[in-house]
Amino acid sequence: MSDSGEVTFKDLNLIDDLVKNCERLGYKQPTEIQQQSIPYSLQSRDIIGLAQTGSGKTAAFALPVIQLLYDNPSPYFCCVLAPTRELAFQISEQFEALGSNIGLRTATIVGGMDMMTQSIALSKKPHIIVATPGRLQDHLENTKGFSLRNIKFLIMDEADRLLDMDFGPIIDKLLKILPKERTTMLFSATMTTKVAKLQRASLSNPVKVEVSDKYQTVSTLLQHYLFFPFKLKDSYLVYLANEVAGHSMIIFTRTVVDAQRISIILRNLGFPAIPLHGQLSQSSRLGALNKFKAGGRNILVATDVASRGLDIPSVDYVVNYDTPSNSKDYIHRVGRTARAGRSGKAITFVTQYDVELLQRIEKATNVKMDEFPHDKQAIPLLIERVNEASRLAAVEMRESQQKKRKGRFSAKDDMDMDDDVANLPKTVSNNGKGKSKKQKKF
Incomplete structure (x- = not known):
């Protein structure tokens, strides 16, 4: 332990290179889920990890996998399954950052991207594959020479969301073709009946690590x-x-239409807003996320595609434009702020139709919310301008739909994203190229 009595990454028996990378990335000390799970992971034990969003789950599985790979380098060492494309790219980025000085190679395999480019990346025999289940299955069935029969680690991140999104049948197929002699880690924010069933089917004598209640902020x-x-x-x-x-702000809406409409209204009124939802092209979704992370836009208007797992370091406010219909969605939305010990604010909009939903959330989280202080006299002064911006947004969206039908719709029309494709994460374009000559390679 350190002089202050706190557990350090060194205390978890991580190698010096990984400890230095943690320091470089600003990880001051291991989180609770990391402290409890990393020692078991280094022993190649199967793990079921339950922890609230923002608790450092990605590093909890990435650090021991990288260390064990360092000791026994081999291609296709680990496969990580993620429920969304954005989370898959983020996990890849974290693996690359933590393994930056030891030649780690990753491939990100998700839908919405070119299959051939991904096949080429897989042919280079990456150490780590991070994938959404459907696209991974496509490659296993159609990409010549690619298999996971020698995989050592299978990790399922956000397992409850994987199953909520009906990936269950695909995961069942994957489990049948993966080698029995492997280490499996299953991480989830909540322990649902589906997750318990998946645990029984995929894990062998697992260690259960739980550091939070089912509903907790x-x-x-x-x-x-x-x-x-x-x-x-x-x-x-x-x-x-x-x-x-x-300040940076994520505004959550229930529908794609509202996410697009609100971002246009805000832009018409001079606010730097950008939308993120499932009907955008994959390059536009990644571009929106990167622009928000980099501060090019400080308002992200998103559907629940952005509510799980995404680690955007400095989100000051989360605004629930629509009151979430269940407490679990609320937990994950507000978990985008106040991460890793930082503070943050969540503001939920409540109309006459949402009072019961708010009461359910307060009961489930055991938190009595206060009304956000505001000047009610200022609202009437805004109505005329907001209505006009809303009218212009409706016209713009109608014109965009017409362009789509005529086949002339582009990402630039989508959300003024003409320069965003150039800002894609390096996991899209280089797949492990461009390493320093001084790096030790596996």
């Missing part, structure tokens, strides 16, 4: 609500955006 998160009539919803959002201008 972190203590550094301040949670508020705003109550108003439904017809004033957009005006209240613009008021709030103006009040917290200069």
